[in-house]
Amino acid sequence: MASPQSATEQSNSKGSSALNSPTTAKACEATHHAVDAVAVKAAIAEDTLRKTAASSQETLVHKQEEIKQQLQNSLSKTRELAAQNPLATAGIAFAAGIVLTALLRRR
Numbered sequence: 001m002a003s004p005q006s007a008t009e010q011s012n013s014k015g016s017s018a019l020n021s022p023t024t025a026k027a028c029e030a031t032h033h034a035v036d037a038v039a040v041k042a043a044i045a046e047d048t049l050r051k052t053a054a055s056s057q058e059t060l061v062h063k064q065e066e067i068k069q070q071l072q073n074s075l076s077k078t079r080e081l082a083a084q085n086p087l088a089t090a091g092i093a094f095a096a097g098i099v100l101t102a103l104l105r106r107r
Contacts, residue, residue, distance in 0.1 A: 082089040
């Protein structure tokens with residue numbers, strides 16, 4: 001004599017047969033392929049981004065060194081000119097002070 005199945009057992013057997021259906025298998029396979037394709041594209045994008053970031057860092061370091069060198073050159077030239085022309089230096093500083101004072105008083 002066969003034992004009657006409960007409603008839960010019947011729904012479970014129907015659910016597991018739906019998981020084994022060809023449509024579900026095809027959808028699952030298509031989903032896996034899509035996820036794999038996205039993962040490959042994401043890996044390529046990450047690699048490109050890392051290479052670009054490294055290149056940008058190298059460029060920035062190089063530019064920073066160039067700017068430091070230019071600043072040092074400008075500073076040394078300014079000091080030389082100030083030492084060669086102390087009266088002109090004092091006059092320029094005085095004029096700059098007058099202009100700065102006039103600008104600050106207007107506010």
